[in-house]
Every structure is written in structure tokens, then in C-alpha cells.
Amino acid sequence: MDSIIHMWNQYNSLFIKGSLTTLVLSLISVVTAMLLGSILAFMKLSSYAPLRWVSNVYVEFIRGTPLMVQIALVFYGLPYLGINIPPITLFGMDFARLLSGVLALTINSSAYVCEIVRGGILSIGKGQMEAARSLGFDKTSSMILVVMPQAIKNILPSLGNEFISLIKNSSQVSVIGIAELMYTSDTIRGISFKPFEPLVIISVIYFIMTFIISLGVKVIEKKMAKST
Amino acid sequence: MKKRNIDEYEHFRPEIQPIILVSHISENFKSLEVLKDNDLYVYQGQVIAIIGPSGSGKSTLLRCINQLETVKSGDIYYKNKCITQGTVKINDVRKRIGMVFQHFNLFPHLTVLENITLAPTHLKKIPKEQANALAETLLTRVRLLDKRDVYPSMLSGGQKQRVAIARAFSMEPDVILFDEPTSALDPEMVGEVLNVIKDLAKTGITMIIVTHEMGFAREVATKVVFMDEGCIIAKDTPQKMFDKPENERIKSFLAKVL
Numbered sequence: 001m002d003s004i005i006h007m008w009n010q011y012n013s014l015f016i017k018g019s020l021t022t023l024v025l026s027l028i029s030v031v032t033a034m035l036l037g038s039i040l041a042f043m044k045l046s047s048y049a050p051l052r053w054v055s056n057v058y059v060e061f062i063r064g065t066p067l068m069v070q071i072a073l074v075f076y077g078l079p080y081l082g083i084n085i086p087p088i089t090l091f092g093m094d095f096a097r098l099l100s101g102v103l104a105l106t107i108n109s110s111a112y113v114c115e116i117v118r119g120g121i122l123s124i125g126k127g128q129m130e131a132a133r134s135l136g137f138d139k140t141s142s143m144i145l146v147v148m149p150q151a152i153k154n155i156l157p158s159l160g161n162e163f164i165s166l167i168k169n170s171s172q173v174s175v176i177g178i179a180e181l182m183y184t185s186d187t188i189r190g191i192s193f194k195p196f197e198p199l200v201i202i203s204v205i206y207f208i209m210t211f212i213i214s215l216g217v218k219v220i221e222k223k224m225a226k227s228t
Numbered sequence: 229m230k231k232r233n234i235d236e237y238e239h240f241r242p243e244i245q246p247i248i249l250v251s252h253i254s255e256n257f258k259s260l261e262v263l264k265d266n267d268l269y270v271y272q273g274q275v276i277a278i279i280g281p282s283g284s285g286k287s288t289l290l291r292c293i294n295q296l297e298t299v300k301s302g303d304i305y306y307k308n309k310c311i312t313q314g315t316v317k318i319n320d321v322r323k324r325i326g327m328v329f330q331h332f333n334l335f336p337h338l339t340v341l342e343n344i345t346l347a348p349t350h351l352k353k354i355p356k357e358q359a360n361a362l363a364e365t366l367l368t369r370v371r372l373l374d375k376r377d378v379y380p381s382m383l384s385g386g387q388k389q390r391v392a393i394a395r396a397f398s399m400e401p402d403v404i405l406f407d408e409p410t411s412a413l414d415p416e417m418v419g420e421v422l423n424v425i426k427d428l429a430k431t432g433i434t435m436i437i438v439t440h441e442m443g444f445a446r447e448v449a450t451k452v453v454f455m456d457e458g459c460i461i462a463k464d465t466p467q468k469m470f471d472k473p474e475n476e477r478i479k480s481f482l483a484k485v486l
Contacts, residue, residue, distance in 0.1 A: 128333060128335065130333065131327075131335070134294055134296065134322055135322065135346070135347040136320070136399060137350070146335055150335075150336065
């Protein structure tokens with residue numbers, strides 16, 4: 001226990017920097033994943049078969065392959081596609097690595113967000129859509145005015161849980177050298193030759209982050225339940 | 229009851245244009261033929277009651293009229309415009325045909341008033357005050373003005389259905405379709421909903437009602453249509469249908485329900 005406190009006193013600035021990187025990475029990724037995932041969900045619900053097909057293939061593939069593999073695929077794959085990112089530094093980190101990390105996390109999370117959004121929409125009984133259509137609303141207006149306001153109540157808590165998953169998954173981008181929290185733990189192990197103490201500290205930090213978000217999710221759930 | 233000067237002939241009278249004309253429609257669900265070659269002429273101001281055993285295709289026929297179900301063959305005309313060929317914008321037709329559902333389908337995220345004003349404000353671009361006034365008039369007619377700011381989850385089944393009826397009137401349609409409006413209600417609430425429908429029938433609006441309430445059908449309908457196994461078997465005045473049924477199938481059905 002003493003050694004853990006001693007480690008925190010010695011390296012807390014590094015841990016805090018790593019935590020911030022984790023949070024920023026996760027936040028950017030969850031926002032872009034929500035956008036991409038919603039688009040995929042509407043593609044999957046479309047009456048136009050090619051759109052459904054593309055979305056289905058994407059979601060099945062992403063859910064069926066490990067995140068770490070996807071991270072490596074993106075990082076090593078971008079040059080293959082001819083996308084060469086200039087070696088500029090952003091916040092003391094290589095931009096190419098940061099971009100790969102955010103991209104991989106976004107792509108991975110978007111598949112799960114797609115299913116969350118689609119499930120939320122389908123959970124609204126078809127009677128709602130029929131009632132809106134029978135009044136003369138077209139499909140899009142019915143979605144926006146009647147179905148989505150109700151679906152969001154189911155979708156938001158699940159999205160909160162997806163954000164929590166993303167924070168935990170962000171630890172895997174350490175393998176391409178992004179200096180987030182897990183990478184920081186490895187670095188400190190290298191400096192101090194103490195493998196265990198940094199891991200305990202980052203576990204506590206990860207837990208605090210996810211716990212705060214899960215409290216936020218509960219607050220949102222209560223608010224949604226009140227308005228019905 | 230307001231006296232109607234439309235004769236209840238079954239055959240087509242070319243000098244009076246039917247508001248709804250259903251012509252030879254057939255419909256399938258997978259391999260089951262749900263509707264077999266049905267014709268129906270509905271004139272403005274009529275109240276048509278569609279009765280028959282479960283699974284006879286009554287609701288399917290009704291839902292074909294506003295295209296919530298599409299027909300496999302045959303045509304449906306609204307005021308002489310064919311709505312089954314895809315040439316007419318169905319959304320515009322639906323603004324003229326209201327519908328009341330068995331399970332109410334009120335919008336739970338909106339108040340009672342907002343449920344009714346949603347369509348007029350968005351589709352007719354009516355200003356809010358005017359739409360609110362219209363909604364309050366409709367709520368008064370269904371005797372629920374005091375519930376205007378309540379959410380649907382706080383209402384009883386009978387109240388929900390009355391709000392649904394008010395909502396169906398919000399676009400001031402020519403025809404209202406009722407799909408078993410009282411079948412999902414507790415018995416003590418059926419009466420209040422039927423009374424509202426009876427009052428509305430007196431205003432002269434065209435109504436097509438699928439119902440199991442025979443007493444109500446006899447009292448309110450100007451024409452009763454009996455369906456069985458996907459076919460319209462008979463179309464008659466209520467007096468003739470209920471008091472002197474000719475067909476054996478109708479006789480045995482009425483014997484079971486009356």
C-alpha cells in the first residue's frame with residue numbers, strides 16, 4: 001500500500017496526463033461513433049436493399065473481429081491505401097497514431113451503436129408509425145416527430161454503457177504507441193521496475209471514470225422516466 | 229338521428245359519386261388469401277358497419293382503404309382518384325381519411341392537446357393558437373377538455389380512445405375509419421366511446437366502422453356489411469341484416485353474438 005502511494009506521489013503528473021488522453025480519445029471517438037452508428041442504423045432500416053446489405057456486412061465484420069486487430073489494421077493499413085499522414089506532433093504525440101487510434105475506436109464502436117439505435121427504433125411498436133402515417137405524415141416526419149423522441153429514451157442509457165465500454169477499450173490503442181493511461185502504466189513500469197503498483201493505480205482511475213459515467217447514465221434514466 | 233336522403237341501394241348509382249370505391253380487391257398474407265374479390269361503394273354521409281367472424285378480413289379491408297395494407301389486385305378510389313396505382317400521393321389522401329385504432333396508438337411523449345395539434349400544425353401549417361382552439365373544440369366534443377395537458381399514460385382506456393377519436397378529427401377529414409374501436413376496452417368503458425361515436429355520426433361525416441358491437445351497429449349504421457373468410461357476403465340496412473338475415477352464415481353468426 002505504501003509503495004502505491006509513493007508511486008502516485010512520484011508520478012502523478014504522468015498518470016493525470018495519461019488519463020486526460022484517454023478521456024479525450026474516448027470522447028472524440030464516442031461522438032463520431034454515434035454519428036456513424038446512427039447513419040448505419042438508418043441504412044439497416046432502409047427499404048433500399050443495397051444500403052441494408054452494406055450496413056449488415058460492416059456491422060457483422062466489425063463485431064466479429066477483435067478490436068486490437070482492427071487498431072493494427074487501421075494503423076498499418078492507411079499507408080497501403082495511399083493515405084500518408086505527415087509526421088506532425090499533436091499534444092506531444094504523433095498525429096498519425098492518434099488518428100489511427102480514434103479511427104479504429106470509432107469504427108469499432110459505431111457497429112455497436114448501430115445495433116443500439118436500431119434496437120431502440122424497432123422497440124417502438126409499429127402502431128405509432130401507423131398512427132402518424134394515417135394522419136398524413138410521410139415516413140421521415142413520422143420518424144422525427146413520433147418514433148425518435150420515444151426511441152431516444154431507450155437508446156440513451158445504452159449509449160452511456162457504450163461510452164463506458166469505449167473508455168475501457170481505449171486501453172488497447174496503447175499498442176500503437178499512443179500515450180494514454182495503459183501506455184503510461186507500461187512506461188512507469190519501465191522507469192521504476194515496479195510492474196504492479198502502476199497497474200493498481202490505473203485500475204482505480206479507470207474505475208472512477210466509468211463509475212462517474214454510470215452514475216450519469218442513471219440520472220439520465222431517471223429524467224427520461226419522469227417525462228413519460 | 230338525422231334523416232338521410234341517400235337510398236341504400238347496393239348497386240352503383242353513377243349520378244352520385246361515391247366517396248370511396250373499393251373494386252375487386254384481393255389481398256394475401258404469404259399464402260393465405262385474406263381478401264377475395266371484394267367490392268364496396270361508400271357514399272358521403274353514410275355510416276358503414278363491417279361485421280363478421282374473426283379472421284374474415286374486416287380489418288384488412290379497412291386498412292386497404294388508407295393503404296396501411298396494400299392490395300394484391302383490384303383498385304381503390306377516393307373521390308374518383310385511384311389510390312392503388314401509385315399515381316396519387318398517399319400522404320395527401322391520408323390527410324382526408326382519418327383512422328381510429330383498436331389499441332389507440334396515442335403518442336405517449338406528447339400531451340393530449342399536443343397529440344391533437346401535431347398534425348394540423350405540421351401538415352397544414354396552422355398557427356399554434358388556432359390549432360389549440362380547434363383541439364379544444366374537439367376535446368369538448370369528446371368530453372375531455374379537462375385532460376388537455378395530461379399525458380396519455382395517465383388516462384383510462386376509454387379516455388385514450390376518445391382522445392384518439394378527437395385526434396382523427398384534427399385534420400378535418402371527409403371519412404373516418406374505425407378499426408374495432410372498442411375491442412380493447414374494459415366493458416364499462418365501451419359505452420362512453422360508443423356514445424361519442426354516435427354523437428359524431430349525427431354530424432353527417434362519412435364513417436366506416438369495423439365492430440363486434442351489434443347493438444351499436446344496428447343503432448348507428450346506415451348500411452351493414454357482413455364479411456366471412458375474406459369475402460363480403462351481404463350488404464344491407466341494419467334492419468334487414470339483423471332482423472331478417474337471409475344467408476345461413478349470417479344467421480349462425482348473429483345467433484352466436486346476439
